[in-house]
Amino acid sequence: xxxxxxxxxxxxxxxGDTTVIRDLSFDVHAGETFGFLGSNGSGKTTTIRALLGIxxxxxxxxxxNGRDFKPEHGDRLGYLPEERGLYKKEKVIDIMTYFGRLKxxxxxxxxxxxxxxxxRVALADKAGSLLDxxxxxxxxxxxxxxTIMNNPELLILDEPTKGFxxxxxxxxxxxxxxxxxxxxTVVMVTHQMEEVERLCDRVILxxxxxxxxxxxxxxxxxxxxxxxxxxKHGGSIPRSPHYxxxxxxxxxxxxxxxxxxxxxxxxxDLVDAGVTVRSFTTTKVSLEDIFIRVYGAQNNPxxxxxxxxx
Amino acid sequence: MAQRNxxxxxxxxxxxxxxxxxxxxxxxxxxxxxxxVFGLIFLSNSTTDTAAEAQKSAQFTIAxxxxxxxxxxxVAAVFGARPAESPAAGVRAVQSGTVVAYFDFPATPETTSxxxxxxxxxxxxxxKYAAVxxxxxxxxxxxxxxxxxxxxxxxxxxxxxxxxxxxxxxSGGLGSVIPPLFFLVIFYGLIVLLAGQMLNxxxxxxxxxxxxxxxxxxxxxxxxxxxxxxxxGIGLVQMVVFLSPVIxxxxxxxxxxxxxxxxLPPLAFDPVRMTVxxxxxxxxxxxxxxxxxxxxxxxxxxKEAGNFMGVMMALIFVxxxxxxxxxxxxxxxxxxxxxYFPFSAPVTALLRxxxxxxxLPEAGxxxxxxxxxxxxxxxxxxxxxxxxxxxxxxxxxxxxxxxxGSRRAAGxxxxxxxx
Numbered sequence: 001x002x003x004x005x006x007x008x009x010x011x012x013x014x015x016g017d018t019t020v021i022r023d024l025s026f027d028v029h030a031g032e033t034f035g036f037l038g039s040n041g042s043g044k045t046t047t048i049r050a051l052l053g054i055x056x057x058x059x060x061x062x063x064x065n066g067r068d069f070k071p072e073h074g075d076r077l078g079y080l081p082e083e084r085g086l087y088k089k090e091k092v093i094d095i096m097t098y099f100g101r102l103k104x105x106x107x108x109x110x111x112x113x114x115x116x117x118x119x120r121v122a123l124a125d126k127a128g129s130l131l132d133x134x135x136x137x138x139x140x141x142x143x144x145x146x147t148i149m150n151n152p153e154l155l156i157l158d159e160p161t162k163g164f165x166x167x168x169x170x171x172x173x174x175x176x177x178x179x180x181x182x183x184x185t186v187v188m189v190t191h192q193m194e195e196v197e198r199l200c201d202r203v204i205l206x207x208x209x210x211x212x213x214x215x216x217x218x219x220x221x222x223x224x225x226x227x228x229x230x231x232k233h234g235g236s237i238p239r240s241p242h243y244x245x246x247x248x249x250x251x252x253x254x255x256x257x258x259x260x261x262x263x264x265x266x267x268x269d270l271v272d273a274g275v276t277v278r279s280f281t282t283t284k285v286s287l288e289d290i291f292i293r294v295y296g297a298q299n300n301p302x303x304x305x306x307x308x309x310x
Numbered sequence: 311m312a313q314r315n316x317x318x319x320x321x322x323x324x325x326x327x328x329x330x331x332x333x334x335x336x337x338x339x340x341x342x343x344x345x346x347v348f349g350l351i352f353l354s355n356s357t358t359d360t361a362a363e364a365q366k367s368a369q370f371t372i373a374x375x376x377x378x379x380x381x382x383x384x385v386a387a388v389f390g391a392r393p394a395e396s397p398a399a400g401v402r403a404v405q406s407g408t409v410v411a412y413f414d415f416p417a418t419p420e421t422t423s424x425x426x427x428x429x430x431x432x433x434x435x436x437x438k439y440a441a442v443x444x445x446x447x448x449x450x451x452x453x454x455x456x457x458x459x460x461x462x463x464x465x466x467x468x469x470x471x472x473x474x475x476x477x478x479x480x481s482g483g484l485g486s487v488i489p490p491l492f493f494l495v496i497f498y499g500l501i502v503l504l505a506g507q508m509l510n511x512x513x514x515x516x517x518x519x520x521x522x523x524x525x526x527x528x529x530x531x532x533x534x535x536x537x538x539x540x541x542x543g544i545g546l547v548q549m550v551v552f553l554s555p556v557i558x559x560x561x562x563x564x565x566x567x568x569x570x571x572x573x574l575p576p577l578a579f580d581p582v583r584m585t586v587x588x589x590x591x592x593x594x595x596x597x598x599x600x601x602x603x604x605x606x607x608x609x610x611x612x613k614e615a616g617n618f619m620g621v622m623m624a625l626i627f628v629x630x631x632x633x634x635x636x637x638x639x640x641x642x643x644x645x646x647x648x649x650y651f652p653f654s655a656p657v658t659a660l661l662r663x664x665x666x667x668x669x670l671p672e673a674g675x676x677x678x679x680x681x682x683x684x685x686x687x688x689x690x691x692x693x694x695x696x697x698x699x700x701x702x703x704x705x706x707x708x709x710x711x712x713x714x715g716s717r718r719a720a721g722x723x724x725x726x727x728x729x
Contacts, residue, residue, distance in 0.1 A: 084523070
C-alpha cells in the first residue's frame with residue numbers, strides 16, 4: 001500500500017441551496033488505479049474539479065501529494081476532463097508543444113516527444129495539420145497525447161472512453177496500463193464497469209453525494225452479495241433465507257447468496273425442493289450488477305402524461 | 311514557473327496570430343490601400359501639374375478687355391490675345407466661334423472677379439481659361455513691379471517660421487502637439503482593430519472546451535495577462551505595418567505625394583508628454599482589453615459577446631462629440647468628467663496631453679485611474695474566466711461569480727452539468 005497520492009477528507013460541496021457532495025472521504029494510493037464510480041449527477045466531476053482547484057470546496061480537505069493542488073503543481077499531472085477539446089485552428093504539433101511547455105518541458109523535448117507520440121498513433125503525417133482538419137478519432141488521439149505528456153505521476157481521467165471509438169478505447173486502455181506499469185497513479189471516473197474490473201485496484205461508488213461503497217473490488221463485491229448462482233433448471237425456485245432471486249426467467253435464474261451458506265448446501269436444498277438442476281455455476285457479483293442495484297433504484301417510472309386521465 | 315508560463319503563453323498567442331495568413335491579409339490590406347491611394351495621388355498630381363503647365367502655356371485665340379490698365383500689349387502678345395471692342399463684343403465673339411476665349415479684366419481685379427468666357431471643351435479642359443487669365447494678369451503685374459523679388463513677395467510666396475515661448479523656454483508649437491497625438495492614433499488603431507480579438511481571446515478556450523486542461527496547468531491570471539501582452543504586441547506589429555507606407559512616403563517621396571503641401575513643422579518630442587502619452591496609451595489599452603476579456607468570459611458564444619463590443623466602441627468615440635470643448639476649454643465640467651471616467655479617459659486625456667492642457671497632476675490621476683481600473687478588470691476577468699469558462703453553454707451570473715471569495719470558483723449556480 002503506497003502513500004496517499006490523493007487525499008480527500010470531509011469534502012462537502014454546495015451549489016447554492018443544493019448540496020452536491022456531503023462529507024466525502026477517500027484516499028488514492030500511489031501507484032494504484034482507482035475507479036471513481038457513480039451515476040450521472042452523483043458528484044464525480046464536481047469532486048475532480050474541486051480536487052484540481054477549479055471549484056472551491058464548501059468544506060473539507062482535498063490534497064494531491066499532501067497539499068492543495070495549484071496549477072504550478074501541474075507539471076506531472078495528466079488530466080483528461082469530461083468536457084474536452086483543444087485549439088481547433090492550430091497545428092497539431094504546435095498544440096502539443098504548447099501544452100508540453102506549460103507542463104514544464106523544454107520546447108525541443110516537447111516537440112520531439114510529440115512527434116514520437118504522433119508516429120506511435122499513426123498520425124505522424126498530421127503533425128502540421130490544423131486540428132479541425134483531423135477526424136474526431138484522430139483528435140481524440142491528440143487529446144490523449146496531451147494528457148500523458150511529461151510522464152505524469154497522477155492521471156485523472158474523467159469519463160475517458162466517452163465519445164471514443166473502439167480503436168481509440170483500446171489505445172486508451174493500453175496507455176493506462178502502460179502508465180500504470182510506469183508507476184503512475186490513475187484515477188478513472190467512468191461508467192464502464194468491465195474496464196474498472198479489469199484495470200482498477202480499488203473503487204469508490206458515489207451516490208447522492210455520499211460514498212456508497214469504497215475499497216478493493218473484492219470488498220465491494222462482497223458487500224453486495226459477493227456470490228451469484230446462475231442456474232438452468234426445471235420447476236420453480238423456492239424462497240429461501242440463504243439467497244435472493246435476482247433474475248427469474250423460464251428455466252433460468254440468478255440467485256444472490258445473502259449469507260455465508262455454502263453453494264453445495266443451496267444446491268442440495270434446491271434438489272430437495274424438487275427443482276431439476278441442469279447446470280449450476282457460481283460467480284462473483286459483477287460491478288455492473290452492483291451498479292444497477294445501487295443506482296437502478298434512483299430511476300423513477302416514466303410519469304404518465306398529465307392529460308391522459310390516468 | 312509562472313514567469314516561464316507567461317512567456318510561453320505570450321509566445322503561443324503572438325506567434326499563432328502573426329503566422330496566420332488571414333492576419334497578414336487583414337493587416338496588409340490597410341497599407342496596400344494606403345499605397346494605392348498614394349499612387350493615385352502621385353499619378354493625379356503628375357497629371358494635374360502637367361495639365362496646369364499645359365494650360366498656362368496653352369495657345370488659343372483670346373480676346374480681352376482690360377478696365378484695370380494692367381495688361382500691356384506686350385503681355386497680351388505673349389499670350390496671343392487681342393483686345394475686344396467691348397465685353398459684349400467679346401462674349402459674342404466666343405459665341406460665334408471667332409475666338410475660343412474672352413477675358414474681362416475688371417478695374418479692380420484685387421477685389422473684383424476676372425470674368426472668363428470660353429468655348430465649352432469639357433469640364434477638365436475648361437480649366438485652362440482661368441489658368442491663362444491668371445497667368446496673363448500675373449505676368450502683367452510682374453512687369454509692372456519690374457522686380458523678381460517684389461513679384462515673389464507680392465505673390466505671397468513667403469516662408470514664415472514661428473517660435474513661441476513658455477516663459478523663457480522655447481515651446482514646440484504645432485510641432486510639439488503632433489507627436490503625443492500619435493498615441494491617440496495608436497490607441498484607436500489598437501482598439502478598433504483588436505477589439506474582436508480581445509473579446510474572443512478567452513471565448514476560444516470556452517468554445518473549444520480547453521479551459522479545464524488550461525486551468526490545471528496555468529493560473530488564469532497568467533493566461534489572461536499573457537493574452538493581453540500578446541495582443542499589445544500584435545497591435546504594435548499592425549500599427550508599424552499600417553504606418554509604414556506613410557513613413558516611407560513622407561521620407562522618400564514627399565514631393566511626388568504632395569505631402570509638402572501639408573508640410574509639418576519640425577516635430578518636437580517633449581519627453582514628459584511623450585511619457586505621459588505612452589502611459590495613458592498602455593493604461594487605456596490594458597483597461598479596454600481586460601474589460602473585453604471579462605465580457606468574453608461571461609458570454610457563451612462569440613455572437614452573444616459581439617453585442618457588447620458596440621458599447622465599448624461607442625465609449626471611445628463619445629469624447630469626440632466634445633472635442634472642441636476638450637481643446638478650447640479643458641476645465642469644462644463635461645471635459646473633466648470625460649477625463650476621469652475610466653472608459654472615456656484614454657481618448658480625452660490623450661487629446662488634452664497632445665494639446666498641452668493636461669497638467670502633470672491630472673495626468674498622474676488619469677494614469678492611476680486607468681491602471682487601477684485595468685487591475686480591477688483583470689481580477690474581474692480572471693474571476694469570470696475561472697467561473698465562466700467552464701460554464702460552457704450558459705451566461706455566467708456575475709453577482710454569484712463576484713461573491714465567490716477565493717482563488718477558486720464556486721457558488722450557487724451549476725456552471726455545467728456535473729456528474
